[in-house]
Amino acid sequence: MIELPNEDLYEIIIRSLNRVNDLLVGHGERVAYGVMRLAEQDGRFSEEEIGQLVWTVLFHDIGNFRKTDTWNLVQLENDQDYSHAIYGFLFLKTFFPFSQYAPVVRYHHSTDAEIENACIEQKLKWVVKCLRIVDATDLFFVNNGRKDMDKVNAYFRNLSRRLFPAGLPLESAEFSIMRDMDAIHSRLLERIKHQVLSNVEKEALLRTLVCSMDFRSHYTALHCSMMVRASDMLADCFGLEQKVKSEIHIGAMLHDLGKIAIPIEILESPGKLDGRMWEIMKSHVMITEDILKGYVSDEILQIAIRHHETLDGSGYPRGLSGAELTLPQRIVAVGDIVSALSEERSYKQAFPLHEVMNILKQMCRAGKICPRVVQMLEEHCDSIYHAVLEKGLQAADAFEQIYAEYYELTQPEME
Ligand SMILES: [Fe+2]
Ligand SMILES: [Fe+2]
Ligand SMILES: [Fe+2]
Ligand SMILES: [Fe+2]
Structure with a gap:
């Protein structure tokens, strides 16, 4: 279903990751570049494998999403908190198309001894060490005001000697390029552009991003999966053509991407949000637009950013009127x-089907949502509601599994 060119997919992912923490803008790409150069120089990886490694390293800090507000680089450099490495590993293991590389993320802040003793194949261990070195060097670079490249190179050499005492040929990851984000960006794009990615792999890359973001709050953990399911099924009921169905699918999947930049306190706030918090919450739509604009078709963009618009013009962010809202946009608004x-x-329980239908009909009478869509939903409400709940259960299982494995991996071993 995903027809996005590799470059656009890459931009969407990078632009989203860059919204997580101001300190980290460019970090994923710089580290991916460094690891890619080392892999290219080393020669043990195929072109295809290097492409897969680049995606893996771009996502290496994805487990950080839960603590964007308190997390800082100094803390990380002091190696005080590995939890994001474990979460990142579990996200990749669960959603990522190249899950064989997930262990690389797990050990990227581990001690030398832990890496040495890790039960993973030698090739992966080599990547872990490279990632460990390049990641730490980039944090050093950022913490030291992004200058004095001699010091940065010396830091890299020391760490390389420590992790590769036998003297692996880690001559350079070319850190002089670090300050030139445009060069790094185009080198990585060059690598990604010609990579053969199936539609399933592309969808899985987006899913890794979207699902890890949903995971930030357990109240929204299931939202995207359920919302996509509801929208897909409504699109089917209307018998829309394949191209439009695919636009609905991608637009729905990306609709709340901007929540990546909304603080967790607001996502999890119990009760009604106050004026200032509500304004911040509403800004997720404009952030989504900012991330996606130019990298998806206008049809997909408008589906993604109009899900809070209403027919009577009282919606946000633009207060559009019904005449401006197309059927696919109306479907996704109802799916949401x-x-x-x-x-x-955080402020309510899940509603049973009859209550869901009552609320939707009320909204319809109030002129908020499309009567045709609600009518169609009513005709198929049993199958749609159950399919949506089933999707929710599947997503809940995946997240519970992640929590359980996280608990298992972080418990001190019993005697
Ligand atoms: Fe990290
Ligand atoms: Fe990192
Ligand atoms: Fe939204
Ligand atoms: Fe939503």
């Missing part, structure tokens, strides 16, 4: 509400 009503939120 169906999903939200069928989930537990």
Whole structure:
């Protein structure tokens, strides 16, 4: 279903990751570049494997999403907190198309001894060490005001000697390029551009991003999966052509991407949000637009950013009127509400089907949502509601599994 060119997919992912923490803008790309150069120089990886490694390293700090507000680089450099490495590993293991590389993320802040003793194949161990070195060097670079490249190179050499005492040929990851983000960006794009990625792999890359973001708050953990399911099923009921169905699918998947930049306190706030917090929450739509604009078709963009618009013009962010909202946009707006009503939120329980339908009909009478879509939903409400709940259960299982494995991996071993 995903017809995005590799470059656009890459931009969407990078632009999203760069919204997580101001200190980290460019970090993923710089580290991916460094590891890619080392792999290219080393010669043990095929072209295809290097492409897969680049994606893996771009995502290496994805487990950080839960603590964007308190996390800082100094803390990280002192190696005080590995939790994001474990979460990142589990996200990649669960959603990522190249999950064989997930262990690389798991050990990227581990001690030398832990890396040495890790039960992973030698090739992966080599990548872990490279990632460990390049990642730490980039944090050193950022913490030291992004200058004095001699010091940065010396830091890299020392760490390389420590992790590769037998003297692996880690001559350079070319850190002089670090200050030139444009060069790094185009080198990585060059690598990604010709990579053969199936639609399933592309969708899995987006899913890794979207699902890890949903995971930030357990109240929204299931939202995206359920919302996509509701929208897909409504699109099917209307018998829309394949191209439009695919636009709905991608638009729905990306609709709340901007929440990546919304603080967790707001996502998890119990009760009604106050004026200032509500404004911040609403800004997720404009952030989504900012991330996606120019990298998806206008049809997909408008589907993604109009899910809070209403027919009577009282929606946000633009207060558009019904005449401006197309059927696919109206479908996704209803899909969003169906999903939200069928989930537990910080301020409410999940609603049963009859209550979901009552609320939707009320909204319809109030001129908020499309009567045609609600009518279609009503005709197929049993199958759609159950499919949406089932999707929610599947997503819940995946997240529970992640929590359980996280707990297992972080418990001190019993005697
Ligand atoms: Fe990290
Ligand atoms: Fe990192
Ligand atoms: Fe939204
Ligand atoms: Fe939503």
